[in-house]
Amino acid sequence: MKTFTLLPVRSLLEGGRESAKPGSILKAGGVDLLDRMKEGLETPDRVVSIAHVPGHDGIEVGPPARIGALATLARLDSHAELRRVYPALADAAGGAATPQIRNMATLGGNLAQRPRCWYFRQAEFDCTKKGGAQCFALNGENRFHAIFDTDVCCCIHPSATAVALLAYAARVDTVGTRGKRSISIEDFFVAPREDPTRENQLAAGEVIEAVVLPAPAPGSRSVYKKLKEKESFDWPLVETAVSVSVSRGTIQDARVVLGSVSPVPRRARGAEKILAGARPSAELIARAAEAAVAGATPLSQNAHKVRLARVMVERALREILA
Amino acid sequence: MKRLLDVLREDCALTGTKEGCGEGECGACTVLIDGQAVNSCLVPFAQVAGSSVTTIEGLTGAEALQSAFIREGGAQCGICTPGMILAAVALPKDADLQDIRRGLAGNICRCTGYEGIYRSLRAAAIPARAAD
Numbered sequence: 001m002k003t004f005t006l007l008p009v010r011s012l013l014e015g016g017r018e019s020a021k022p023g024s025i026l027k028a029g030g031v032d033l034l035d036r037m038k039e040g041l042e043t044p045d046r047v048v049s050i051a052h053v054p055g056h057d058g059i060e061v062g063p064p065a066r067i068g069a070l071a072t073l074a075r076l077d078s079h080a081e082l083r084r085v086y087p088a089l090a091d092a093a094g095g096a097a098t099p100q101i102r103n104m105a106t107l108g109g110n111l112a113q114r115p116r117c118w119y120f121r122q123a124e125f126d127c128t129k130k131g132g133a134q135c136f137a138l139n140g141e142n143r144f145h146a147i148f149d150t151d152v153c154c155c156i157h158p159s160a161t162a163v164a165l166l167a168y169a170a171r172v173d174t175v176g177t178r179g180k181r182s183i184s185i186e187d188f189f190v191a192p193r194e195d196p197t198r199e200n201q202l203a204a205g206e207v208i209e210a211v212v213l214p215a216p217a218p219g220s221r222s223v224y225k226k227l228k229e230k231e232s233f234d235w236p237l238v239e240t241a242v243s244v245s246v247s248r249g250t251i252q253d254a255r256v257v258l259g260s261v262s263p264v265p266r267r268a269r270g271a272e273k274i275l276a277g278a279r280p281s282a283e284l285i286a287r288a289a290e291a292a293v294a295g296a297t298p299l300s301q302n303a304h305k306v307r308l309a310r311v312m313v314e315r316a317l318r319e320i321l322a
Numbered sequence: 323m324k325r326l327l328d329v330l331r332e333d334c335a336l337t338g339t340k341e342g343c344g345e346g347e348c349g350a351c352t353v354l355i356d357g358q359a360v361n362s363c364l365v366p367f368a369q370v371a372g373s374s375v376t377t378i379e380g381l382t383g384a385e386a387l388q389s390a391f392i393r394e395g396g397a398q399c400g401i402c403t404p405g406m407i408l409a410a411v412a413l414p415k416d417a418d419l420q421d422i423r424r425g426l427a428g429n430i431c432r433c434t435g436y437e438g439i440y441r442s443l444r445a446a447a448i449p450a451r452a453a454d
Contacts, residue, residue: 001323002323006368006369008369030364030366030369031364035345035346035364037323038344038345047366051369074358097346098346098347098427098429099424100346100352100359100360100361100428101360101364101428103360231423233427
């Protein structure tokens with residue numbers, strides 16, 4: 001690996017400013033970045049570390065909840081009050097990676113990490129995500145790849161917490177050289193059709209400061225579910241986070257999110273429409289799950305993921321509407 | 323760039339910390355930084371300035387667990403053992419089998435098939451069982 005200077009900074013704004021300079025890159029937990037540097041995908045002269053910036057690892061459950069970008073996944077998993085109010089987020093964080101990695105990995109880093117597509121992760125493949133002309137997975141090894149929005153780059157977004165945060169209609173607060181802004185988690189991610197070389201709209205010099213989750217509606221329930229090949233420490237084949245509020249036996253509002261099925265986390269709006277205003281029943285749940293995967297465009301090796309996604313949505317809905 | 327793992331093994335001659343995969347998957351390089359288990363292969367050395375780093379050589383208070391690994395066949399070739407023990411000390415004393423499996427999810431062993439390791443942890447946590 002190329003030698004670099006590690007520059008610890010004292011504030012997120014300083015981190016933004018320093019990382020915007022040529023040859024510099026920002027690091028929090030550094031789990032994903034170090035891997036990319038070892039693969040030669042990133043060759044910075046300076047690594048600007050915000051890992052020890054004080055005051056940004058707090059978890060205030062509120063609600064509304066405000067979680068500092070430097071809170072580790074381990075803390076999200078073990079925070080009893082967060083788990084009580086926002087169980088899908090705690091489960092998404094606690095189900096990711098390993099205890100060792102959850103002790104280092106931050107919420108901000110989890111949202112901003114790069115995809116794990118094996119073509120993207122090898123410097124030899126000049127794929128669309130690296131600015132190249134083709135997506136090698138489209139006609140290559142693609143059993144773990146996307147089943148939606150596969151036309152430009154068929155990688156899947158790697159953030160589990162993003163799936164839960166989408167179900168909670170969270171916002172991402174940022175700080176940077178151009179000031180502060182608050183971005184809806186839905187607008188935070190950038191689809192390949194818009195720009196395949198990035199996954200989110202963070203500008204140069206802009207750093208995630210916190211994630212804010214609105215208060216859950218009265219009578220709402222939520223769940224995160226992940227299906228994987230191994231019992232522990234595995235990336236999801238598909239994952240889902242669902243949040244519904246029920247009043248007097250009728251579903252008032254539903255947010256159904258699918259992860260590991262598309263280049264950015266995906267709201268299943270067709271399923272949400274079927275659920276809103278309806279009374280829960282087995283037939284309704286089956287219809288909503290079917291709608292969640294309508295329009296899928298699976299690749300040569302991953303048609304099974306369509307069925308897996310449908311089943312996961314069905315299981316999640318059954319659990320919270322039982 | 324030196325990783326914490328390289329400095330521990332090559333500069334400090336503390337070879338109890340092992341390198342397996344070198345990319346945060348196998349847990350052989352687990353150490354405690356300020357009391358928390360992390361993969362030392364993913365930590366640039368400069369980042370631990372001002373932190374407390376504990377390797378298997380410096381671990382104290384885990385003698386019962388270490389003895390249980392010997393007695394219960396928790397170690398075979400031994401490469402994964404230091405990492406297993408450092409990950410295990412973070413587990414609560416009353417951890418059940420599911421907690422143990424989850425707590426050791428980041429530590430891979432290719433010899434014992436894990437049963438001896440789980441047995442060691444449970445034996446160390448429950449004295450009555452250790453006497454069986």
